Amino acid sequence: MRLTAPLLLVGSAVLLLTGCATPEPWVKPYERQHLADPIMLRDGFPLAEGHKLHVHEAREAARGADGSAGGGCGCN
Amino acid sequence: MVVPEVVVAATKVAGLLRRLLAWSGSARRTHVFTYTLRRLCAVLPRQQAARGASLFVSASPFVKGGLRGIFALAWRKSPRTPLCQRGDEQAVRLDPVVASPFVKGGLRGIFALAWRKSPRTPICQRGDEQAVRLDPVVASPFVKGGLRGIFALAWRKSPRTPLCQRGDEQAVRLDPVVARPLVNGRLTGIFAAALLLCLPLSAAVLPEDAAEAMYHSYQGGGMDIGGPALLIRKKVDERFALSGKYYVDAISGASVDVVTTASPYTEKRNEYSVGANWLNGRTLVSVDATRSSESDYEASTYGVSVSQEVFGDMTTVTLGFSYGDDTVGKRGDDSFSEPAEHRRYQLGLSQILTPEWVVGLNLEAVVDDGYLNNPYRSVRYLDSSAAKGYSYQPELYPGSRNGGAIGVISSYYLPWRAALDGYYRYYGDSWDIRAHSLEFEYRHALGDRWILSGRANLYRQDQAEFYSDLYAYADAQNYLARDKELSNFSSWTLGLGARYSPPWPTGWPGVRPELLLEWDFMNFDYDNFRDLRGDAPVGQEPLYGFTANVVRASLMFYY
Numbered sequence: 001m002r003l004t005a006p007l008l009l010v011g012s013a014v015l016l017l018t019g020c021a022t023p024e025p026w027v028k029p030y031e032r033q034h035l036a037d038p039i040m041l042r043d044g045f046p047l048a049e050g051h052k053l054h055v056h057e058a059r060e061a062a063r064g065a066d067g068s069a070g071g072g073c074g075c076n
Numbered sequence: 077m078v079v080p081e082v083v084v085a086a087t088k089v090a091g092l093l094r095r096l097l098a099w100s101g102s103a104r105r106t107h108v109f110t111y112t113l114r115r116l117c118a119v120l121p122r123q124q125a126a127r128g129a130s131l132f133v134s135a136s137p138f139v140k141g142g143l144r145g146i147f148a149l150a151w152r153k154s155p156r157t158p159l160c161q162r163g164d165e166q167a168v169r170l171d172p173v174v175a176s177p178f179v180k181g182g183l184r185g186i187f188a189l190a191w192r193k194s195p196r197t198p199i200c201q202r203g204d205e206q207a208v209r210l211d212p213v214v215a216s217p218f219v220k221g222g223l224r225g226i227f228a229l230a231w232r233k234s235p236r237t238p239l240c241q242r243g244d245e246q247a248v249r250l251d252p253v254v255a256r257p258l259v260n261g262r263l264t265g266i267f268a269a270a271l272l273l274c275l276p277l278s279a280a281v282l283p284e285d286a287a288e289a290m291y292h293s294y295q296g297g298g299m300d301i302g303g304p305a306l307l308i309r310k311k312v313d314e315r316f317a318l319s320g321k322y323y324v325d326a327i328s329g330a331s332v333d334v335v336t337t338a339s340p341y342t343e344k345r346n347e348y349s350v351g352a353n354w355l356n357g358r359t360l361v362s363v364d365a366t367r368s369s370e371s372d373y374e375a376s377t378y379g380v381s382v383s384q385e386v387f388g389d390m391t392t393v394t395l396g397f398s399y400g401d402d403t404v405g406k407r408g409d410d411s412f413s414e415p416a417e418h419r420r421y422q423l424g425l426s427q428i429l430t431p432e433w434v435v436g437l438n439l440e441a442v443v444d445d446g447y448l449n450n451p452y453r454s455v456r457y458l459d460s461s462a463a464k465g466y467s468y469q470p471e472l473y474p475g476s477r478n479g480g481a482i483g484v485i486s487s488y489y490l491p492w493r494a495a496l497d498g499y500y501r502y503y504g505d506s507w508d509i510r511a512h513s514l515e516f517e518y519r520h521a522l523g524d525r526w527i528l529s530g531r532a533n534l535y536r537q538d539q540a541e542f543y544s545d546l547y548a549y550a551d552a553q554n555y556l557a558r559d560k561e562l563s564n565f566s567s568w569t570l571g572l573g574a575r576y577s578p579p580w581p582t583g584w585p586g587v588r589p590e591l592l593l594e595w596d597f598m599n600f601d602y603d604n605f606r607d608l609r610g611d612a613p614v615g616q617e618p619l620y621g622f623t624a625n626v627v628r629a630s631l632m633f634y635y
Contacts, residue, residue, distance in 0.1 A: 025388025031431040034489040039519050039527055040434075042487075044575070045592045047290040047305045047323070048628045052596070055294060055626055056569075059600070060568065061537050061561055062503035062511035064420065064440030066484035 042067075102620060106402045177288045282355050285310050287633045296598065296624020299329045303344075317354060319364075321349035332560070332620055341407075345370040358385040372405040372451075381422070396422035406451040416446030432489040442479040442505075449473035455558040457547035458614065465614035466546065474542075479505030483513075493521040507632045508541035509562065517571075525578070531571035531596075539564045545604050546615055560620065564603035571596040596626040 034040070043049040059061050173392035293302040303324035311317045325345040351364035362384040368375040381396035400418035419442070449471050454623040459467035490496060501513040512535070519529040540562040542555040573594040580588045598623070606617035617622055 008563070025429050027390055027431055028388075033429060034429070034432050036436055037489065037495075039493060039495045040487055040489060042517070044590075045288060045290070045586060045630045045632055047288050047307050047321070048594060048630045049293075051290070051292045051305070051628055052087045052571075052594075055596070055598075056513075056533070056535070059561060059598075060145055060511065060513075060535055060567070061509045061540070062481065062501065062535075063479065064442050064503070065292055065438040065481035065501050066499075067080070067436060067438050067483065067485060068425065070326075 124574050149353045219418075225500075254457070282311055282353055282360075283309060284634050288630055290628060290630040292629075293627045294624060296628075297331055297600070297622040299327065299331055301325055301327045316420065317353040317355075319349075319351045319353075321347070321366075323347040323349070332609070332622070343370055343372075357467075358389065359383070372407050374403040374405075377418075383424075390428040392424075392426040394422070394424035394426075396420075396424070398422075402446070404447050404451065412451060414447030414451075414548060416448060418445075419443040432491075436483075436485040436487075437484070438481075438483040438498075440481045442477075444477040444479075444480070446475060447476070448477060449557070451558065453559060455544070455547060455556040456608075457550050457552060459550070467550070469550055469556070471556075471558060474507065474555055477505055477507055479503060479509075495519045503537075507562070508516065509537060509539065510534065511537035525576055527569075527575040529573040529575070529594075531569070531573070533569040534569070535567045535569075536564060539604065543604075545606050558605075560602055560605040563605040565600060565605070566603075567598060569596050569598045569601040587633070590632040590634070592628070592630040592632070594626075594628040594630075596624075598624040598626065600624075 038044060055065055099360040138187045225280060244557040285309075288305075290305045290307075290309040291302070294300075303326045305321070307319065307321045309317060309319035325346070327343040327345065328340070331339040345368060347366060347368040349364060349366040351362060354361045362379075362381045362383070364378040366375075366379075368377075377398055377400040379396065379398035381394055383394040383460040385392050398418075398420045400416075400420075402418070404412075404414045404416060406412035421441045421443075423439045424436065425438075426434060428434045451470075453471050454468035455471050456466045456468050458465065480501040481501055483499065483535055486498045488496045495518070497515075497517040497519075499513070499515040499517075501511075503509070503513070504509040513533070514535075515531065517529060517531040519527055521527050541558070541560045542553055543557045544552075545558060545563070547553070547556065571594060573592065576591045578589060578591070587592065600623070601621045602619055604616075605620050607620040608617055610617060612618065
């Protein structure tokens, strides 16, 4: 497993506390090919994702904080 | 004869290489080129065609006219994709060796596309090396926060030498010696030459142009809801995009809480939506407006959100607000018209933690004011004078409702090309409703064309403070509700999905379809909402529960 990131995080925190440096971004753009993989996308099909959220929201009292952009369904 | 054909082809290639070199003004490359050409010329007349051809393709991504290795990958995965991009600027260097996309006298595939459409402007020069800017006709290998696929691979494995700097932009060179050709997943020399200088420029890009057509269906609890939906989004340029949406809910049947007091009905809800996205550097501004109409309910919603990438693009902060203005009507009563307003305030934080792990935190406040109940729904109360032992009266809700939700999400990339998401949300509001949502989703790639997914969702809520299935007498409280969605209940959902990218003619570069089929099975169990359709004694009726099947079929077309 990758230990670099946590180590960097801890290291950066220590540096920050000692006043030597601020944390530097530790995941470089060229290391993000996995995060950029379409398989990581939940909303690859916006209509389908919207419908999924709508089906839940219309039958549950809870709403919001699901990461979708605002808007209402006009339903009651 | 074959040999003269090869010679002719080589001559044409030579002409194009010369043009390329004239443009780049590279003395070193001229030397390399001349050397290569000399080798070709020396070999071709004497050797067999195969020998000559193999000599040529040894410096080419083409094997007998076809793309190979990394280039094939690039072509398949990133149509219309340039090497790197920031806003509307691109730094690209083509090395003479990359002239290998020139085959039989012409540029091919993605190279031809990019080359033909892209004016080139020198950005900076150091010695005999030059970085140029291509017009952003083509998207970038940066997709939502990072280099993707082969580009990232090359970048990670290759040492980088800074070439030149302009402002906060830097052109670097990947060392062609170390970055070896990519065959079967390993880098090879040509590729290094192809990639050359790319810098980690801005990751922010607008979504690809696409059109989505969906059919959706929900069946359960006596309700049958279905209809089509259509979405089109189109970039005006690299910074500005527009979208339009049309969505239909055709509803028939009646849910159990009105079936005992009202007749079944059919209804159609039309929803129209327009939106715009504006990307400025690392800032994305989105606005949208939605209009929803049905015979007894009109709703207009306006939303705006601002998203900012910070901390080396590892963190994305989003602020959003939406305002909804509804008019509630009642079938059979034209004089009935009540307003309702909804305001939603959103704060989102997305954080990349490792190259495989991204987490998010979402906070949302929802404020509702106005007529919030349903004009058709009734509550029941004990009435010994009634035959069944109870009577009905209209429900009555408070005129305001303030809710808040906090959601956390985690997405993890698994090394066999799969993804695991976890999501939890807590919701509470001024009606005393408390709810927990928990969801896991696993997506698994099968080859290059299929992505299968499985989803499990658990939901639990506690009732609104004024809810009751059976009140002791009429007007028992200030507020009355017998909506099962305000009761104590639990539900779970299991979902399966399949995403498929069918083979598509490469003669249509940049256009590709994708299909999605999803099926959800939902189960609801109510703790204090009773099913009144039987003849059980009052207050002893069986608790209600139902299952539902939800199907979505979607066709996406990227263009």
